[in-house]
Amino acid sequence: MATQQAPAPSGRVLDHPDTDDIRLEHVLHALSDPMRLRIVCRLATDGGELACSVFDLPVSKSTCTHHFRVLRESGVIQQIYRGTAKMSLLRTEELERLFPGLLDSVLTAAHHQEQRLAGQ
Amino acid sequence: MATQQAPAPSGRVLDHPDTDDIRLEHVLHALSDPMRLRIVCRLATDGGELACSVFDLPVSKSTCTHHFRVLRESGVIQQIYRGTAKMSLLRTEELERLFPGLLDSVLTAAHHQEQRLAGQ
Protein backbone atom coordinates (compact mmCIF):
# COMPACT_ATOMS: atom_id res chain seq x y z
CA MET A 1 0.00 0.00 0.00
CA ALA A 2 1.00 3.55 -0.52
CA THR A 3 -0.28 4.79 2.84
CA GLN A 4 1.66 2.76 5.38
CA GLN A 5 -0.53 1.43 8.14
CA ALA A 6 -2.86 4.43 8.35
CA PRO A 7 -6.47 3.25 8.25
CA ALA A 8 -8.55 4.59 5.40
CA PRO A 9 -10.81 7.52 6.14
CA SER A 10 -14.09 6.39 7.57
CA GLY A 11 -17.56 7.46 6.53
CA ARG A 12 -17.89 10.26 9.04
CA VAL A 13 -17.24 13.60 7.40
CA LEU A 14 -16.44 16.97 8.91
CA ASP A 15 -17.38 20.41 7.67
CA HIS A 16 -14.57 22.67 6.55
CA PRO A 17 -14.79 26.22 5.24
CA ASP A 18 -13.91 26.65 1.57
CA THR A 19 -10.63 28.38 0.97
CA ASP A 20 -12.40 31.54 -0.09
CA ASP A 21 -14.46 31.58 3.07
CA ILE A 22 -11.46 31.71 5.37
CA ARG A 23 -11.36 35.05 7.17
CA LEU A 24 -8.28 36.66 8.61
CA GLU A 25 -10.08 37.75 11.77
CA HIS A 26 -11.21 34.20 12.43
CA VAL A 27 -7.76 32.81 11.85
CA LEU A 28 -6.20 35.37 14.17
CA HIS A 29 -8.82 34.66 16.78
CA ALA A 30 -8.23 30.94 16.49
CA LEU A 31 -4.51 31.48 16.96
CA SER A 32 -4.92 33.85 19.89
CA ASP A 33 -5.66 31.08 22.34
CA PRO A 34 -2.60 29.52 24.03
CA MET A 35 -3.97 26.02 23.80
CA ARG A 36 -4.69 26.33 20.11
CA LEU A 37 -1.42 28.05 19.37
CA ARG A 38 0.30 25.13 21.02
CA ILE A 39 -1.62 22.71 18.84
CA VAL A 40 -0.73 24.60 15.69
CA CYS A 41 2.97 24.79 16.60
CA ARG A 42 3.07 21.07 17.20
CA LEU A 43 1.32 20.39 13.90
CA ALA A 44 3.83 22.61 12.14
CA THR A 45 6.96 21.07 13.62
CA ASP A 46 5.77 17.50 13.24
CA GLY A 47 4.56 18.40 9.80
CA GLY A 48 1.88 15.84 9.08
CA GLU A 49 -1.33 14.34 10.27
CA LEU A 50 -1.57 13.98 14.01
CA ALA A 51 -4.25 12.35 16.09
CA CYS A 52 -5.88 14.63 18.63
CA SER A 53 -4.81 12.23 21.34
CA VAL A 54 -1.09 12.82 20.86
CA PHE A 55 -1.41 16.38 22.12
CA ASP A 56 -1.10 16.17 25.85
CA LEU A 57 -3.12 19.25 26.66
CA PRO A 58 -3.89 20.24 30.25
CA VAL A 59 -7.62 20.36 29.62
CA SER A 60 -10.48 17.90 29.52
CA LYS A 61 -11.34 15.89 26.46
CA SER A 62 -14.42 17.96 25.69
CA THR A 63 -12.42 21.16 25.81
CA CYS A 64 -9.88 19.58 23.53
CA THR A 65 -12.58 18.70 21.02
CA HIS A 66 -13.76 22.29 21.25
CA HIS A 67 -10.36 23.76 20.40
CA PHE A 68 -9.86 21.48 17.43
CA ARG A 69 -13.27 22.45 16.15
CA VAL A 70 -12.45 26.14 16.41
CA LEU A 71 -9.25 25.57 14.45
CA ARG A 72 -11.09 23.60 11.81
CA GLU A 73 -13.99 26.01 11.46
CA SER A 74 -11.65 28.95 11.13
CA GLY A 75 -9.83 27.16 8.32
CA VAL A 76 -6.51 26.64 10.07
CA ILE A 77 -6.59 22.86 10.08
CA GLN A 78 -8.14 20.05 8.14
CA GLN A 79 -9.49 17.03 9.97
CA ILE A 80 -10.32 13.53 8.90
CA TYR A 81 -11.40 10.39 10.64
CA ARG A 82 -9.16 7.35 10.37
CA GLY A 83 -10.69 4.52 12.32
CA THR A 84 -11.38 5.74 15.82
CA ALA A 85 -8.75 8.43 15.51
CA LYS A 86 -9.33 11.91 14.18
CA MET A 87 -6.30 13.26 12.38
CA SER A 88 -5.46 16.92 12.10
CA LEU A 89 -3.39 18.65 9.46
CA LEU A 90 -2.46 22.29 8.91
CA ARG A 91 -3.94 23.86 5.77
CA THR A 92 -0.53 25.25 4.99
CA GLU A 93 -0.74 25.84 1.25
CA GLU A 94 -4.15 27.43 1.35
CA LEU A 95 -3.22 29.73 4.19
CA GLU A 96 -0.03 30.68 2.41
CA ARG A 97 -1.96 31.51 -0.71
CA LEU A 98 -4.52 33.58 1.17
CA PHE A 99 -2.21 35.22 3.69
CA PRO A 100 1.38 34.94 2.50
CA GLY A 101 3.89 34.66 5.29
CA LEU A 102 1.30 34.88 8.03
CA LEU A 103 1.48 31.37 9.38
CA ASP A 104 5.26 31.34 9.26
CA SER A 105 5.60 34.60 11.13
CA VAL A 106 3.15 33.46 13.77
CA LEU A 107 5.00 30.19 14.19
CA THR A 108 8.42 31.80 14.50
CA ALA A 109 6.95 34.43 16.79
CA ALA A 110 5.53 31.70 19.00
CA HIS A 111 8.87 29.94 18.99
CA HIS A 112 10.80 33.10 19.80
CA GLN A 113 8.44 33.93 22.63
CA GLU A 114 8.80 30.47 24.05
CA GLN A 115 12.59 30.83 24.05
CA ARG A 116 12.33 34.28 25.54
CA LEU A 117 10.01 33.23 28.34
CA ALA A 118 11.95 30.07 29.05
CA GLY A 119 15.12 32.12 29.58
CA GLN A 120 13.20 34.05 32.27
CA MET B 1 9.93 74.82 16.38
CA ALA B 2 10.85 71.32 15.30
CA THR B 3 7.40 69.80 15.89
CA GLN B 4 5.08 71.77 13.65
CA GLN B 5 1.88 72.79 15.37
CA ALA B 6 1.44 69.61 17.41
CA PRO B 7 0.75 70.49 21.04
CA ALA B 8 3.25 69.13 23.53
CA PRO B 9 2.25 66.02 25.44
CA SER B 10 0.12 66.88 28.44
CA GLY B 11 0.54 65.67 31.99
CA ARG B 12 -1.86 62.77 31.66
CA VAL B 13 0.03 59.54 31.18
CA LEU B 14 -1.14 56.17 29.92
CA ASP B 15 0.06 52.73 30.92
CA HIS B 16 1.84 50.70 28.29
CA PRO B 17 3.28 47.22 28.61
CA ASP B 18 7.06 47.02 28.48
CA THR B 19 8.41 45.51 25.30
CA ASP B 20 9.27 42.30 27.13
CA ASP B 21 5.76 41.99 28.48
CA ILE B 22 4.13 41.96 25.07
CA ARG B 23 2.57 38.56 24.44
CA LEU B 24 1.86 37.05 21.07
CA GLU B 25 -1.53 35.74 22.15
CA HIS B 26 -2.60 39.19 23.27
CA VAL B 27 -1.40 40.78 20.07
CA LEU B 28 -3.23 38.21 17.97
CA HIS B 29 -6.35 38.67 20.03
CA ALA B 30 -6.14 42.42 19.66
CA LEU B 31 -5.83 42.06 15.91
CA SER B 32 -8.65 39.54 15.62
CA ASP B 33 -11.35 42.17 15.94
CA PRO B 34 -12.46 43.81 12.66
CA MET B 35 -12.68 47.26 14.19
CA ARG B 36 -9.23 47.05 15.68
CA LEU B 37 -7.73 45.54 12.56
CA ARG B 38 -9.13 48.48 10.67
CA ILE B 39 -7.53 50.90 13.10
CA VAL B 40 -4.18 49.19 12.79
CA CYS B 41 -4.31 49.16 8.99
CA ARG B 42 -5.06 52.85 8.94
CA LEU B 43 -2.23 53.58 11.36
CA ALA B 44 0.12 51.59 9.17
CA THR B 45 -0.77 53.24 5.88
CA ASP B 46 -0.82 56.75 7.31
CA GLY B 47 2.35 55.92 9.16
CA GLY B 48 2.37 58.39 12.02
CA GLU B 49 0.48 59.64 15.00
CA LEU B 50 -3.26 59.81 14.48
CA ALA B 51 -5.92 61.19 16.77
CA CYS B 52 -8.62 58.70 17.70
CA SER B 53 -11.18 61.05 16.20
CA VAL B 54 -9.88 60.72 12.63
CA PHE B 55 -10.99 57.09 12.51
CA ASP B 56 -14.55 57.15 11.41
CA LEU B 57 -15.62 53.94 13.04
CA PRO B 58 -19.23 52.77 12.99
CA VAL B 59 -19.38 52.46 16.76
CA SER B 60 -19.99 54.75 19.68
CA LYS B 61 -17.25 56.80 21.26
CA SER B 62 -17.07 54.59 24.33
CA THR B 63 -16.62 51.52 22.19
CA CYS B 64 -13.93 53.35 20.30
CA THR B 65 -12.11 54.14 23.52
CA HIS B 66 -12.39 50.50 24.46
CA HIS B 67 -10.77 49.27 21.25
CA PHE B 68 -7.89 51.69 21.50
CA ARG B 69 -7.30 50.59 25.05
CA VAL B 70 -7.18 46.95 24.00
CA LEU B 71 -4.64 47.79 21.33
CA ARG B 72 -2.53 49.77 23.76
CA GLU B 73 -2.66 47.22 26.56
CA SER B 74 -1.70 44.42 24.20
CA GLY B 75 1.33 46.43 23.08
CA VAL B 76 0.26 47.06 19.51
CA ILE B 77 0.03 50.82 19.76
CA GLN B 78 1.47 53.62 21.81
CA GLN B 79 -0.76 56.47 22.91
CA ILE B 80 -0.07 59.95 24.11
CA TYR B 81 -2.17 62.95 24.98
CA ARG B 82 -1.60 66.12 23.01
CA GLY B 83 -3.98 68.76 24.24
CA THR B 84 -7.47 67.32 24.16
CA ALA B 85 -6.48 64.85 21.49
CA LYS B 86 -5.11 61.40 22.15
CA MET B 87 -2.67 60.33 19.49
CA SER B 88 -2.02 56.73 18.54
CA LEU B 89 1.06 55.24 16.96
CA LEU B 90 1.97 51.71 15.99
CA ARG B 91 4.82 50.19 17.99
CA THR B 92 6.34 49.02 14.76
CA GLU B 93 9.99 48.59 15.71
CA GLU B 94 9.30 46.81 18.95
CA LEU B 95 6.83 44.43 17.34
CA GLU B 96 9.26 43.75 14.54
CA ARG B 97 12.00 42.96 17.03
CA LEU B 98 9.73 40.66 19.06
CA PHE B 99 7.81 39.04 16.22
CA PRO B 100 9.69 39.56 12.95
CA GLY B 101 7.44 39.88 9.95
CA LEU B 102 4.26 39.37 11.91
CA LEU B 103 2.79 42.82 11.61
CA ASP B 104 3.66 43.07 7.94
CA SER B 105 2.07 39.76 7.08
CA VAL B 106 -1.07 40.65 8.99
CA LEU B 107 -1.28 43.99 7.23
CA THR B 108 -0.81 42.54 3.77
CA ALA B 109 -3.22 39.75 4.64
CA ALA B 110 -5.80 42.30 5.69
CA HIS B 111 -5.22 44.22 2.51
CA HIS B 112 -5.46 41.14 0.32
CA GLN B 113 -8.64 40.05 2.01
CA GLU B 114 -10.15 43.47 1.52
CA GLN B 115 -9.38 43.30 -2.19
CA ARG B 116 -10.68 39.79 -2.39
CA LEU B 117 -13.96 40.57 -0.65
CA ALA B 118 -14.44 43.82 -2.55
CA GLY B 119 -14.27 41.90 -5.83
CA GLN B 120 -17.32 39.92 -4.58
Added chain:
DNA sequence: CGTGTTGTACGATTTCCGTCGTAGTACGGT
Protein backbone atom coordinates in the same frame (compact mmCIF):
# COMPACT_ATOMS: atom_id res chain seq x y z
C1' DC C 1 -20.60 -9.86 20.22
C1' DG C 2 -18.14 -7.58 23.87
C1' DT C 3 -14.56 -4.43 25.23
C1' DG C 4 -11.46 -0.77 25.01
C1' DT C 5 -10.02 3.39 22.60
C1' DT C 6 -11.23 7.81 20.69
C1' DG C 7 -13.61 11.22 20.19
C1' DT C 8 -18.70 13.69 20.18
C1' DA C 9 -22.91 15.87 21.94
C1' DC C 10 -25.17 18.31 25.21
C1' DG C 11 -26.09 21.07 29.11
C1' DA C 12 -24.27 23.90 32.85
C1' DT C 13 -21.32 27.30 34.42
C1' DT C 14 -18.45 31.05 34.53
C1' DT C 15 -15.95 34.43 32.54
C1' DC C 16 -14.89 37.50 28.90
C1' DC C 17 -16.01 40.72 25.23
C1' DG C 18 -18.23 44.22 22.29
C1' DT C 19 -21.54 47.43 22.62
C1' DC C 20 -24.06 51.32 24.40
C1' DG C 21 -25.55 55.59 27.09
C1' DT C 22 -24.86 58.81 30.57
C1' DA C 23 -22.21 61.58 33.23
C1' DG C 24 -17.86 63.51 33.90
C1' DT C 25 -12.83 65.27 33.14
C1' DA C 26 -9.02 67.63 30.78
C1' DC C 27 -7.74 70.90 27.84
C1' DG C 28 -7.70 74.93 24.37
C1' DG C 29 -9.69 78.99 22.97
C1' DT C 30 -12.51 83.16 23.46
Added chain:
DNA sequence: ACCGTACTACGACGGAAATCGTACAACACG
Protein backbone atom coordinates in the same frame (compact mmCIF):
# COMPACT_ATOMS: atom_id res chain seq x y z
C1' DA D 1 -15.05 82.47 33.37
C1' DC D 2 -17.21 80.04 30.07
C1' DC D 3 -17.81 76.97 26.16
C1' DG D 4 -16.77 73.46 22.97
C1' DT D 5 -13.98 69.48 21.74
C1' DA D 6 -12.06 65.10 22.69
C1' DC D 7 -11.92 61.56 25.25
C1' DT D 8 -12.84 58.62 29.85
C1' DA D 9 -15.21 56.08 33.58
C1' DC D 10 -18.72 53.42 34.93
C1' DG D 11 -22.52 50.49 34.84
C1' DA D 12 -25.46 47.62 32.09
C1' DC D 13 -26.58 44.19 28.86
C1' DG D 14 -26.46 40.49 25.59
C1' DG D 15 -23.88 37.28 23.26
C1' DA D 16 -19.70 34.58 22.68
C1' DA D 17 -16.24 31.62 24.55
C1' DA D 18 -13.63 28.39 27.64
C1' DT D 19 -14.22 25.00 30.66
C1' DC D 20 -16.17 20.82 32.66
C1' DG D 21 -18.75 16.28 33.43
C1' DT D 22 -21.68 12.81 31.93
C1' DA D 23 -23.59 10.11 28.65
C1' DC D 24 -23.17 8.40 24.08
C1' DA D 25 -21.34 6.86 19.24
C1' DA D 26 -17.97 4.88 15.90
C1' DC D 27 -14.59 1.90 15.22
C1' DA D 28 -10.81 -1.98 15.73
C1' DC D 29 -9.81 -6.09 17.67
C1' DG D 30 -10.19 -10.05 20.13
